Amino acid sequence: MNPDGITAAVGESRPRVEGRLKVTGSAHYVADLPMPNLAHGWMVTATVSHGRIRDIDATDALAMPGVLGVLDHRNARRLNPDVAHHFGPDRSLPMLQHEVIEYAGRPIALVVAETPEQARAAAAALRVTYDAEPHDIEFSMNHPAVRPASTLFGPEADTGDLEAELAASAVVVDEVYHTPEESHSALEPHVATAWWEDGHLHALDSNQGPFGISQVMASLFLIDPERVHIRAEHVGGGFGAKTVCGAQIILAAMAAEHFQRPVRVALTRRQVFLATGSRPPTEQRVRIGADADGRLRAVHHHAAFALSPLAEYIEWCTEQARTLYAAPAIRTELSAVPLNLLPPCSMRGPGAAPGSFAFESAVDEVAERLQIDPLQLRLLNQPVVSPVSGRPFSTRRLVQCFQEGARRFGWAQRDHRPRVRREGNLLVGTGVAAVAFIAGVFPSAATITAEADGTFSVRVGATDIGTGARTALIAVAADALGVGTERIHLHIGDSDIGPAAGAGGSRGTTSCAFAIIETAKALREKLVDPARPVTASVDTTPLINWQPDEERYTYSAVFAEVTVDPATGEVRVRRLLGMFAVGRVINPLLARSQLIGGMIGGLSMALHEESVRDPITGRLVTADFAGYHISAHADVPNVEADFVVDYEPQDPSGFNGLGEIGNAGTAAAIANAVWHATGTRHRTLPISLGRVIEPAAAHDHPGAVSVA
Amino acid sequence: MSDDTRSEIALRVNDETFRLAVDNRRTLLDALREDLNLTGAKKGCDHGQCGACTVLVDGQRVVSCLTLAVAADGAAVTTIEGLADDGELRPIQEAFIRLDGFQCGFCTPGQICSAVGMLAEHAAGWPSAVTRDDSPQRAQELTEEEVRERMSGNLCRCSAYPSIVRAILEASAREAVAG
Known part of the structure; x- marks a missing residue:
């Protein structure tokens, strides 16, 4: 109950607080902020996939108008070679340190000039020669260099007697699935402006968590973390690509120090593709054994992904297999294959998006072989407790998602046989898939000051990359302090505020909300003293239970309807519905937008997205939006996302994150719908025209012309 | 230089x-x-x-x-x-805020400028690839399909597409009523 008699803000649909700024062009992103005496850096990237730089001849470039200089491995300052990142040591971060090239796209020089045009022209005039060595970009789970993936996220599952259960099964699906290298493609290219003052590094950087980036930068430059100040007020999307310390800020900071003036490094779209991380390709073998009535006996999911030898990384594809369905035997394996590729980084729904495509396709194949309703198969195998750990779930409303989704979608009328619905030349099909997405919070600190004028200054190191975090956290703070949102002044996006979860792992907003709520509690205790201002700070690190008794997940059921033109191979999604159990929802308007956006990201993954590399050079062929297709307006139907009532008991407010679950599940639902439409199972993404098109003789529609 | x-x-x-x-x-x-x-x-x-x-x-x-x-x-x-007139938002800007036609906001200025230009093209009778009857005599209805086709040059990676289409259609209807 709110003591001021104000309607609770949490649970209300409210537009974004920065909405007016964003529709008038007044929201300032990093590249929009002017800086006196600014110089411009143009990044130069390696054009070989493996080898050594023989020479960088800058003679012509240095003679060009406006050019201040060129930084490369011969004159750049030394960086800490032992710097680490989320997943462990990361040798991709120390840039311009030596002549060795491990992937095409590796930054090898920075040309600095008075204007971007001058820097760009001079970069084109650099003459770089290499001693190329043989490279290896041929990904396969049977690659000789394959090794177990890092177990940073915990051990893989192995319960029951897998082979015995498979042998006893009435039906066994044993299939291999492929997903390609993909690119995050946030619309704002990575950009940073850096400058030094009195031994302090300042930077405006397009990232997903300035505090975390400041810690990595301090380690990289071997300076006191207190001397690194990074801000990211408005960020034009990230999707994981801006969780890592990017080339733009590293190079801008090096150049600003070298040339003793502020330097901006704005990556081009092409450079974003070449040099800022990707979702790695995966190959996944799934074996599922079931009884004739559809009860699962054995689940085996072995996933492999590519990474760079420069840095550890985990594409945790095997999470669905260990928690979605009950089975007496469950085994998961995760393997990594080091190749001469751009080091991958988490891309929205890391692991879960490609993993659920493989796993939920395989589950659908069990239903196909048993000729039963794939939704009933999923309902039949719901676990009561975690099938691997035996621990209970803190909340699990997946069945409600299935049931409510089925009702709205009209699933009961579905004829489960494939290729029996036609509309003119089009084949029509529907599909379903489920997701369990791991949830939790990361440590974060907040500070709240009760000001003399009755307002509250709330400081937390969150970032709003489009998630709605700013709007959501204001609502959380208002309710926690028992005042209207107009009395909350929220400050985010600044590493000086202190430790905070970045916008990643579906945990940014829940983590920062937790910190705000705990700080508000501490402040209210101090408010008995009428003196103002009064400040309270809380760091949630000691409050987080890392070994809870219950497993914490969010859930979704996604339903898709597609049409397929077998003559052209064109797949179009006609309907998309997601039902979500994601805890108590802070702002339904914004949450729904985020989930719908995620589902469209999944649609894009299912049908469009594929990074292609030239096997001869190893270079990325699809380094622009003409080559790398992401969904556009015309690809996207009405997409519906809604919530089942849910409350997360492990969170003091019942919240859970929902930033990524929309992406996962959608690709499998669409792939399953394409099977239902055509009778052909697509086990490789994207389900693009060339993979779907059928010979004319197979169209078997009245207008088909048979070819002898 | x-x-x-x-x-x-x-x-x-x-x-x-x-x-x-x-x-x-x-x-x-x-x-x-x-x-x-x-x-x-x-x-x-x-x-x-x-x-x-x-x-x-x-x-x-x-x-x-x-x-x-x-x-x-x-x-x-x-x-x-x-676009805003003396600080007063246009209906399309107001609709983008109310219907949440953006997330990160980076593509939003382009989406809105493009929508204003697109609505003028449509009003002038320009057909699109999905216009079925493009005879000049026929007043074209602005459907969701038309808006999606005509706005496909504006990518939104946050994928606020459904809300953007809704905002454009609503603003278009309101501006038509306002004359």
């Missing part, structure tokens, strides 16, 4: 005339952003593939990253900063 690399141009931007000496390589987008500090139009790809830089030149939508500043000499340019 010698004179043959720069040109004097006049740009009328948001009803104000500016005289600029620009590098001949400077795009209209960079001239707006770097010379005039109008940073609403965004550089999302610099290739005309994403639409984030869309502005109106003499009333028609163009990707300003593929327009050289010298080629816009003498033209009237309207950017996102010039």
Whole structure:
């Protein structure tokens, strides 16, 4: 109950607080902020996939108008070679340190000039020669260099007697699935402006968590973390690509120090593709054994992904297999294959998006072989407790998602046989898939000051990359302090505020909300003293239970309807519905937008997205939006996302994150719908025209012309 | 820099005339952003593939990253900063906020400028690839399908597409009622 008699803000649909700024062009992103005496850096990237730089001849470039200089491995300052990142040591971060090239796209020089045009022209005039060595970009789970993936996220599952259960099964699906290298493609290219003052590094950087980036930068430059100040007020999307310390800020900071003036490094779209991380390709073998009535006996999911030898990384594809369905035997394996590729980084729904495509396709194949309703198969195998750990779930409303989704979608009328619905030349099909997405919070600190004028200054190191975090956290703070949102002044996006979860792992907003709520509690205790201002700070690190008794997940059921033109191979999604159990929802308007956006990201993954590399050079062929297709307006139907009532008991407010679950599940639902439409199972993404098109003789529609 | 690399141009931007000496390589987008500090139009790809830089030149939508500043000499340019009238939002801007037609907001200035240009094209009877009856006599209905087709040059990676289409259709209906 709110003591001021104000309607609770949490649970209300409210537009974004920065909405007016964003529709008038007044929201300032990093590249929009002017800086006196600014110089411009143009990044130069390696054009070989493996080898050594023989020479960088800058003679012509240095003679060009406006050019201040060129930084490369011969004159750049030394960086800490032992710097680490989320997943462990990361040798991709120390840039311009030596002549060795491990992937095409590796930054090898920075040309600095008075204007971007001058820097760009001079970069084109650099003459770089290499001693190329043989490279290896041929990904396969049977690659000789394959090794177990890092177990940073915990051990893989192995319960029951897998082979015995498979042998006893009435039906066994044993299939291999492929997903390609993909690119995050946030619309704002990575950009940073850096400058030094009195031994302090300042930077405006397009990232997903300035505090975390400041810690990595301090380690990289071997300076006191207190001397690194990074801000990211408005960020034009990230999707994981801006969780890592990017080339733009590293190079801008090096150049600003070298040339003793502020330097901006704005990556081009092409450079974003070449040099800022990707979702790695995966190959996944799934074996599922079931009884004739559809009860699962054995689940085996072995996933492999590519990474760079420069840095550890985990594409945790095997999470669905260990928690979605009950089975007496469950085994998961995760393997990594080091190749001469751009080091991958988490891309929205890391692991879960490609993993659920493989796993939920395989589950659908069990239903196909048993000729039963794939939704009933999923309902039949719901676990009561975690099938691997035996621990209970803190909340699990997946069945409600299935049931409510089925009702709205009209699933009961579905004829489960494939290729029996036609509309003119089009084949029509529907599909379903489920997701369990791991949830939790990361440590974060907040500070709240009760000001003399009755307002509250709330400081937390969150970032709003489009998630709605700013709007959501204001609502959380208002309710926690028992005042209207107009009395909350929220400050985010600044590493000086202190430790905070970045916008990643579906945990940014829940983590920062937790910190705000705990700080508000501490402040209210101090408010008995009428003196103002009064400040309270809380760091949630000691409050987080890392070994809870219950497993914490969010859930979704996604339903898709597609049409397929077998003559052209064109797949179009006609309907998309997601039902979500994601805890108590802070702002339904914004949450729904985020989930719908995620589902469209999944649609894009299912049908469009594929990074292609030239096997001869190893270079990325699809380094622009003409080559790398992401969904556009015309690809996207009405997409519906809604919530089942849910409350997360492990969170003091019942919240859970929902930033990524929309992406996962959608690709499998669409792939399953394409099977239902055509009778052909697509086990490789994207389900693009060339993979779907059928010979004319197979169209078997009245207008088909048979070819002898 | 010698004179043959720069040109004097006049740009009328948001009803104000500016005289600029620009590098001949400077795009209209960079001239707006770097010379005039109008940073609403965004550089999302610099290739005309994403639409984030869309502005109106003499009333028609163009990707300003593929327009050289010298080629816009003498033209009237309207950017996102010039759309609101004396601080009063246009119905389309208001609809974007209320219906949540954006998330990160980076593509939003381009989406809105593009929508304004698109609605004018539609009102002038221009057909699109999905227009079934493109005879000049027939008033075209602005359907969801038409909006999606006509707005497909503006990418939104957050994928606010359904809300954007809704906002455009609603604003279009309101402006039509208002005459």
